[in-house]
Amino acid sequence: MAPAxxxxxxxxxxxxEHVNSELFTLTYGAIVRQLLTDLEEVEDVNKQLDQMGYxxxxxxxxxxxxKSNVSKCVDFKETAEVIxxxxxxxxxxxxxxxxxxxxxxxxxxxILEDNPLVDFVELPDTCQDLYYCNIFSGIIRGALEMxxxxxxxxxxxxxxxxxxxxxxxxKLLKQVSEEYPYKDDx
Amino acid sequence: xxxxxxxxxxxSPPVPTASGNNxxxxxxxxxxxxxxxxxxxxxxxKTLNSQQDHKLMFGLLFSLKSLTAKMxxxxxxxxxxxxxxxxxxxxxxxxxxxxxxxxxFMESPSGIKIILVTHxxxxxxxESLKYIYNLYVEYxxxxxxxxxxxxxxxxxxxxxxxxxxRGLG
Numbered sequence: 001m002a003p004a005x006x007x008x009x010x011x012x013x014x015x016x017e018h019v020n021s022e023l024f025t026l027t028y029g030a031i032v033r034q035l036l037t038d039l040e041e042v043e044d045v046n047k048q049l050d051q052m053g054y055x056x057x058x059x060x061x062x063x064x065x066x067k068s069n070v071s072k073c074v075d076f077k078e079t080a081e082v083i084x085x086x087x088x089x090x091x092x093x094x095x096x097x098x099x100x101x102x103x104x105x106x107x108x109x110x111i112l113e114d115n116p117l118v119d120f121v122e123l124p125d126t127c128q129d130l131y132y133c134n135i136f137s138g139i140i141r142g143a144l145e146m147x148x149x150x151x152x153x154x155x156x157x158x159x160x161x162x163x164x165x166x167x168x169x170x171k172l173l174k175q176v177s178e179e180y181p182y183k184d185d186x
Numbered sequence: 187x188x189x190x191x192x193x194x195x196x197x198s199p200p201v202p203t204a205s206g207n208n209x210x211x212x213x214x215x216x217x218x219x220x221x222x223x224x225x226x227x228x229x230x231x232k233t234l235n236s237q238q239d240h241k242l243m244f245g246l247l248f249s250l251k252s253l254t255a256k257m258x259x260x261x262x263x264x265x266x267x268x269x270x271x272x273x274x275x276x277x278x279x280x281x282x283x284x285x286x287x288x289x290x291f292m293e294s295p296s297g298i299k300i301i302l303v304t305h306x307x308x309x310x311x312x313e314s315l316k317y318i319y320n321l322y323v324e325y326x327x328x329x330x331x332x333x334x335x336x337x338x339x340x341x342x343x344x345x346x347x348x349x350x351x352r353g354l355g
Contacts, residue, residue, distance in 0.1 A: 058334055059327045059328070059334060061296050062294065062296055062298065062319075062322070062323050062327045063323045063327060063328070065294050065295055065296055065319075066294070066316070066319050066320045066322075066323040067320075067323075069316075070295075071295075072295045073295075146217075146296040146297070147295045147296055147297075148297075178217070178248075178297075180219075180245070180248055181217075181218045181219035181244075182219055182241055182244075182245070
């Protein structure tokens with residue numbers, strides 16, 4: 001019996017249970033608000049959001065792989081396309097696009113046209129350095145690490161700071177190959 | 187342990203064909219060789235203690251994967267045997283059969299390996315292993331009390347897997 005074909009992001013998005021999007025947006029907003037109160041320093045909040053995203057990403061990747069049936073990506077270009085078209089679609093219902101490939105094919109930009117996390121959000125003057133959606137960079141970094149890719153994810157453009165779109169720069173640092181994990185004592 | 191949400195686990199499970207338990211043993215490993223789950227239904231002969239048994243099983247599969255990928259006649263790149271592979275390269279093996287058992291194997295790109303040892307006349311279990319992977323996602327990955335990388339201690343997962351495997355032909 002041949003293995004099933006990969007499912008499209010739309011199909012999976014339609015088949016999973018949905019949560020109310022406003023509830024999701026407001027809950028995320030409450031989390032960020034609470035972090036700002038607890039940690040006070042905007043840099044610390046950025047780091048904490050990234051760490052939370054990382055913890056989500058390492059679990060999210062298994063759900064993604066199980067539901068979407070994609071086979072192992074041959075190179076980083078394919079990986080980025082899959083994240084943008086299937087990943088974001090499946091979990092958030094939005095489609096991202098991939099642009100700005102560099103010469104070696106190790107860095108690209110993911111552009112999100114609309115972003116459910118930032119509905120109703122405005123950054124006050126005291127928090128202009130806050131990367132409100134930093135949880136995304138952690139999620140992508142965590143998920144890719146579980147498939148043996150060490151990456152660095154940073155924000156290039158942020159609509160809350162006045163730019164026209166959300167742009168994430170994803171840079172592949174290295175591909176970690178599988179190592180035999182046990183140290184041979186015997 | 188409460189399980190929230192009733193989302194359908196997809197793909198839907200293959201229809202069980204025979205009654206009775208045809209599976210002998212199930213292992214689930216993660217990418218670091220930690221045995222996350224070991225279930226045993228029918229294993230009369232035990233020669234090694236469980237630590238050694240897990241290491242042996244993991245090592246066997248690690249080497250088999252490497253060997254099968256290197257021996258692939260359709261593959262262009264001929265690396266040396268023993269060189270660690272980049273994930274995504276090479277073909278993947280999915281089962282082997284002896285006169286007393288059949289071992290079916292599935293590895294996800296995230297390194298989760300599911301091994302099911304059944305009686306030798308079992309058919310292709312790839313869809314079933316995928317279903318077990320889906321169960322893993324629903325009951326373990328989404329469980330906030332589970333820490334990634336640790337052995338699974340979830341009764342609900344154990345019973346669901348038992349029930350499912352019992353129904354496999």
